[in-house]
Structures are given as structure tokens and as C-alpha cells.
Amino acid sequence: MPRPYPKEFRDDVVRVARNREDGVTIEQIAADFGIHPVTLSKWMRQADVDDGAKPGLSRTESVELRELRRRTRLLEQENEVLRRAAAYLSQANLPKRVYPLVNELAADGIPVAVTYRVLKLARQPYYRWLANPVPDAEYLEAHRANAPFDAHRDDPEFGYRYLVEEARDAGQAMAERTAWRICSDNRWWSAFGKRKRGKNGKAGPPVHDDLVGRIFTAPTPNALWLADITEHHTGEGKLYLCAIKDVFSNRIVGYSIDSRMKSRLATQALANAAARRGDVVSCVVHSDRGSQFRSRKFVLALSRNDMVGSMGRVGAAGDNAAMESFFSLLQKNVRDRQRWNTREELRIAIVTWIERTYHQRRRQVGLGRRDASSQYARET
Structure with a gap:
């Protein structure tokens, strides 16, 4: 079963398709983003439904319907647990041991988590009873x-x-x-608040060692990723981009764009990259010492995907030079071309340049004068 595309990626493709220039077809937009034209047409129809332009079941309503069905199923399971527990504990001349009842309910399809939550049982004692004696x-x-x-x-x-x-x-x-x-x-930390760092304060300690050492090469795909955040000015305010690049193909494997530079910006970019690439176990993700990459959410996201973190030094742009080079190209080719009145205009321009120009058309010296799509074809 193919992996689903990230929601942010789908929304960006629909934005580009809706704001396409005269003469640009849906098929061309789909080819630029590497998706099937039928898939893009479905996304656009669903976007019209979500915006109220066409009748149908929107994504929000679909999510609410699934959530209602899930809650109904959960209530039915909880009622069954209470009914069976009342009947089981009311029997006379039997030892009142609840753990066998948990096994019986599990055999009938009721999750163990539902049972011990309803009966207010502790998880660890149940599994100690179920398994062999622990050392x-x-x-x-x-x-x-x-x-x-x-x-x-x-x-x-x-x-x-x-x-x-x-x-x-x-x-x-x-x-x-x-x-x-x-x-x-x-993770039982003290609840005492820590003093915040001011403008002239020092950067926080690194949560990872520098595993790259300015050697921006990789023998295989998904072996070394580079991550960084840049900001762009518009008439509505700043727009922040967090991009992740695969060193093997110089391809931007994931990105996230938002109006605020929070830890969610970095974690969402990592989630988008992992969703699009699939096998990312043991991949090294190298970044600077920004607070977004040192946050607990980003470290946990690396751990969930079995990835390895790496960090450069403070104030040493060369430690992440390959990513700084990409942002320099982005600034010259997109940001400095004109004044951007809205964040939406700049977002569409950034996404279009990454997916169409940088990936499909730009020939790169590091790839032997091939474009990133050619190297990406070698990966897949």
C-alpha cells in the first residue's frame, strides 16, 4: 500500500494548481510534483468540498464521523467490560481475581487497555502476572x-x-x-522554571554531537539529512521555512512553512520527510543549535523514527554549509525577485521553485551536472 502524502504537501500542490499561470495544465503541475494527474484532480475536488464550493463530505466532517464511530465502539466495549465484570465478581465461592477476566475479554476482541482503564487496574502488575516471573x-x-x-x-x-x-x-x-x-x-523533571535566555545570552547546550564534521557526502539515500530554518519578509509579516535536504541527491525531502518559528515547524518538516521517504532508520539529521532542533518534541520525533541527531557549533555557519547554500539560492531566485505582499503568494512561489525548478530543472555541480530528479531516480 503506498504511503499517504503529508497534508501540508497536498495543500501546497492544490495552491499551486489553483494559482497556475495561463497555459499551464493540471498534468504539468502533477508532473512537476511527481504525482498522478488523477490524484491531483481528486485533491482539488476535495479542497472545493472543504471550502464549501461543492457539495460533499468535507475532511473535517469525515474526521468527525470517524471519531464518533470510534467513540461509539469504545462505549460499547466499556459497557461490555462493566457487564462482564459485574457478573464475574458476583459469583459466589470463587476467588475474585480480575486478571483472568481481562484475558477472556481480550480473547473476545476487547483491548486490554480498555479493560484496565474501566476497571482501574494497573498495567504493569497485569503484564507481570501474564508473563513469566521477572528477574x-x-x-x-x-x-x-x-x-x-x-x-x-x-x-x-x-x-x-x-x-x-x-x-x-x-x-x-x-x-x-x-x-x-x-x-x-x-523523564521526571523538576517543575522549577528555568531562566529564559535574553538577546545577549549564550545558546543552549547541544543535545547531539557533531557527527558530520563538515563532510557533506553520503554513500546511500537517507543516510545524511541536513535541516535548517530561514525567514522571509512579506507585507503581512515574516514567513518561516524549515527544509530538510538529503545529501545523497541534494533533494529537499521535506519542508514545512508557517508564520511562527516554533518547535512544531521543525517537527512537522521532519514528519513530512519521514512520510515521503519511508525507510529512514539510522539516518543522521544534522542541524544547527537552534532551539527548535534542541526542543524535546524534535528529539522525541527523531527517536520515534529511529533517527540519529547531529549538531554543529554555535556561530559556525560552515558546519551546515550545504544547507546554507540552498537557502542562498532560494533567496536569490525567489525572495529577492520582487516584494511579496502576502504570505500566501510567497508560500506558493517557494513551493513551486523547490518542486519544479530546484528538483526538476536545475543542474547541480555536486551531482555531475545532473538535476536532483535524476539522482532521485537512482535512489528509487
Whole structure:
């Protein structure tokens, strides 16, 4: 089954198709973006339905309908759990053990998560009962983790040193290093606010080492990606672009455009790239030390896709020179060509230049005077 295109990519293609110049056909737009013309026609019809120009079921209504069906199915499952639990626990002369009931409900198609949520059961004890006896080390580790967890739940403003003392009072003595490791693995952070960095402050510490060392080459696709963020001015305000480039083909494998430079801009670009490329396990994603790439959301996004992070030094543009070169081309070919009154106009121009000119027509020295589409054909 083919991978679905990211929503932001579909919206950008529809924008370009709607604002196409005279003489440009739908088939040409579809070819520039590497999709089938029928697919583009479907996207445009769905966009017309979403905008109210044509009758039909919009995406929002479809999502709401699926959500209502999901909730109905979930309520039916929860009612079945309560009915079966009441009948099971009302039987006389039987041990009141709930875990066998969880197995029976699971065999009938009711998820275990629904059952222990309705019956307010703990997940870990159930799976310990279901599986073989755990090793003594893991058993001791679980008990050690319970004490800091209870203390952190009651007083989330304290750090791991305070949790050590609380765990010792609860009968689970441990070293500070052990408590730090348990808190770090479970992401139990102190709730104390950190002082924000001002304009003249120093950049935050890197969350990854520099694995690239200014060597911008890759033997295979999806081995090394470069990521960075640039800003452009319009009459409505700034427009930010986060782009991700595959070093092997110099192709922009994912991007996200927004009016605000938040961590979501970087995570959405990474999600779009992963959705379009598929097998990205062990891919190195190199960036600068921007707060968006050091954010917890971006680090978790890398972990979810089994990717490896890499970061350059502060104020060293050469550590990400290949990406800076792409942004320089973008500025010369798009941003500096005219004054942009709206963000929408600039967004369409950026997307069109990336997908049509940079990918399809521009011959690059690093690829042996071939365009990025030729190298992309070698990848696939």
C-alpha cells in the first residue's frame, strides 16, 4: 500500500494548481510534483468540498464521523467490560481475581487497555502476572522506581536529590546516581522554571554531537539529512521555512512553512520527510543549535523514527554549509525577485521553485551536472 502524502504537501500542490499561470495544465503541475494527474484532480475536488464550493463530505466532517464511530465502539466495549465484570465478581465461592477476566475479554476482541482503564487496574502488575516471573534485578528496579514516582507525583517541583531522600524514607535506599538514572529514564523533571535566555545570552547546550564534521557526502539515500530554518519578509509579516535536504541527491525531502518559528515547524518538516521517504532508520539529521532542533518534541520525533541527531557549533555557519547554500539560492531566485505582499503568494512561489525548478530543472555541480530528479531516480 503506498504511503499517504503529508497534508501540508497536498495543500501546497492544490495552491499551486489553483494559482497556475495561463497555459499551464493540471498534468504539468502533477508532473512537476511527481504525482498522478488523477490524484491531483481528486485533491482539488476535495479542497472545493472543504471550502464549501461543492457539495460533499468535507475532511473535517469525515474526521468527525470517524471519531464518533470510534467513540461509539469504545462505549460499547466499556459497557461490555462493566457487564462482564459485574457478573464475574458476583459469583459466589470463587476467588475474585480480575486478571483472568481481562484475558477472556481480550480473547473476545476487547483491548486490554480498555479493560484496565474501566476497571482501574494497573498495567504493569497485569503484564507481570501474564508473563513469566521477572528477574530479581528488574523486580528490585520496579520497586525502586515506585518510591521516586510517588514522591514526584506529590511534589513535582523537587529534583532527583529530594526524591532520593523520599525513597529512603519509604524503605527504598539508593544512591543519587541511581535516582538520577531512574528519573532520567522516566523523564521526571523538576517543575522549577528555568531562566529564559535574553538577546545577549549564550545558546543552549547541544543535545547531539557533531557527527558530520563538515563532510557533506553520503554513500546511500537517507543516510545524511541536513535541516535548517530561514525567514522571509512579506507585507503581512515574516514567513518561516524549515527544509530538510538529503545529501545523497541534494533533494529537499521535506519542508514545512508557517508564520511562527516554533518547535512544531521543525517537527512537522521532519514528519513530512519521514512520510515521503519511508525507510529512514539510522539516518543522521544534522542541524544547527537552534532551539527548535534542541526542543524535546524534535528529539522525541527523531527517536520515534529511529533517527540519529547531529549538531554543529554555535556561530559556525560552515558546519551546515550545504544547507546554507540552498537557502542562498532560494533567496536569490525567489525572495529577492520582487516584494511579496502576502504570505500566501510567497508560500506558493517557494513551493513551486523547490518542486519544479530546484528538483526538476536545475543542474547541480555536486551531482555531475545532473538535476536532483535524476539522482532521485537512482535512489528509487
